[in-house]
Amino acid sequence: MTRQINGDDLREQVAGELLRSRARSTALTDAVDEHDLVRQHSKLMSPLVWDLAHIGNQEELWLVRDVGGREPVRSDIDEYYDAFKFSRSVRPELPLLNPKEARQYVGDVRGKVFDVLEKVPLQGRRLVENGFAFGMIVQHEQQHDETMLATHQLRTGEPVLHAPLPPGGNLVPATETFIPGGPFEMGTSDEPWALDNERPAHAVHVDSFFIDTTPVTNGEYAEFILAGGYDDRRLWTDDGWEHRTNAKLVAPRFWQREEHSFVRTAFGVTEPIVPDEPVVHVCFHEAQAYATWAKKRLPTEAEWEKAARFDTAAGRTRRYPWGDEEPAEQHANLNQRHLRPAPVGAYPAGASPAGVHQLIGDVWEWTSSDFGPYPGFEVFPYREYSEVFFGPDYKVLRGGSFGTDKSAIRATFRNWDYPIRRQIFAGFRCARDA
Structure with a gap:
């Protein structure tokens, strides 16, 4: 089904999404003082002030200069906010904009973007058809907002972010669901704001399999730890065991063991783990070892x-799992409404036709698949979004997390990361052959 909005309605939708994403960026950066904005909380992450100015720089490059054909706002800073030119670990050493300058810069850029949005035709050029370039920038900002949320998780000090608890869980009658074999249409060719690695739609045959009805929970993962899962070499691949040994992994990141129980620190608050919440902050290797222990495996991306x-x-x-309508509060734990995964069974209205729950939101789910192009893949609009990451170094994650915005997730959306990454809001569910 092609989803197209034309004319003034499209401009109004784009403006609303731009405002919504900026409100989130502002909240994440206003929550801390200037020292925390410029400080590097982890070598894995940029200072928050870099993310903020980078958001503005991408917006300037694509919407002000390219789509709008306007004069640069600050071409002198382009190289410092090029994500490929300088790694995260060295960004604090660059002559970055200070917090006041960064806020002024993103505000100046946004003012010009709204002028471009009002005047530029949203047709006649692939980059602007259906507002694609604006949608790309909205998703880019929301992706960096989730990155900034991960930085907040890594910072130390008193809690500065607050949110209500997610809804309570419900009994899910089956622990796994049967998915019959056969072909299905994977990917998309008609989602207006879908990114290049999601395209094109293509037929894929998948053999029959079983998949867990819900993500693996804290309680289930604690059983794996207490059963000696981190010490059993037989459960780990060669790469996984090497990483587990070198990194001295003994539990998910941010967990601490207390006798036969565990506590977890999230956004400055330390409390006992909630047994029926999906486990989060585990790497691919940990997920794979758990699946082996459970006599299962991780699902492929196609599964x-x-x-x-x-x-x-x-x-x-x-x-989406629940149908074609946009995600709403009853469907999934998205949009940073809550600062944690919801207990399993919390979103029965979001279940798939086969009865699989919480596929969207809560935790990104590791799959066993390497990140690569679909048949007929075409770079658009730039290689550095997807193509340069294709290959066996990266594993695909699906579904989004509680920190993912609805504008930046679809059932076709593909995320990817190194299999050792644990600071991201990642969990998993298991599958097995039928």
Whole structure:
């Protein structure tokens, strides 16, 4: 189904998404003082002030200069905010804009963007058709907002972010769901703001399999630890065991063991783990070892997407697990409404046709698949978004987390990261052959 909005309605939608993403960026950066904004809380992350100015710089490059054809606002800073020119570890050493300058800069850019949005035709050029370039920038800002949220998780000190608890869980009658074999349509060719690695739609055959009805929980993962899972070499691949040994892994990141129980620190608050919440902050290797211990495996990317999208009764592929409508509060734990995953079974309205729960939101889910192009892949609009990451170094994650915005997630959306990464809001569910 092609989803197109034209004319003034499209401009109004774009303006609303731009405002919504900027409100989140502002909240994440206003929550801390200037010292915390310029400080590097982890070598894995940029200072928060770098992320803020980088958001403005990408917006300037694509919407002000390219789409709008306007004069540069600050071409003198381009190289410092090029994510490929300087790694995160060295960014604090660059002559970055200070917090006041960064806020002024992103404000100046945004003013010009709204002028461009009002005047530029949203047709006749692929980059602007259906507002694509604006949608790309909205998603870019929201992705960096999730990165900034991860930086907040890594900072030390008193809590500065607050949110209500997610809804309570509900009993999910089955622990796993059968997905029948056969072809389905994977990816998309008609989602207006889908990024290049999601395209094009193509038929994929998947053999019958079982998939966990919910993500693996804290309680289940604690059983793996207490059963000696981190010490059993047989459960780990060669790469996984090497990393587990070198990094001295003994539990998910931010967990501490107390006798036979565990506590977890999240955004400055330390408390006992909630047994029925999905486990978060585990790397691919940990997920894979758990799956082996459970006598299962991680799902492939195609299996995950079929479980999330294919409606066997109707014989068609959906946009989201629950249907084609945009995510709402009853469907999924998204938009940073809560600062933690919701207990399993909390979103029955978001289940897939096969009865698989919480595929969208809560935790990014590791799959067993390397990140690569779909058949017929075409770079658009730049190589550095997807193509330069293709290969066996990166594993695909699916579904989004509690820190993902609804504008930056779809059942076709593909995330990727190194298999050792644990600061991201990642968990997993298991699968097995039928």
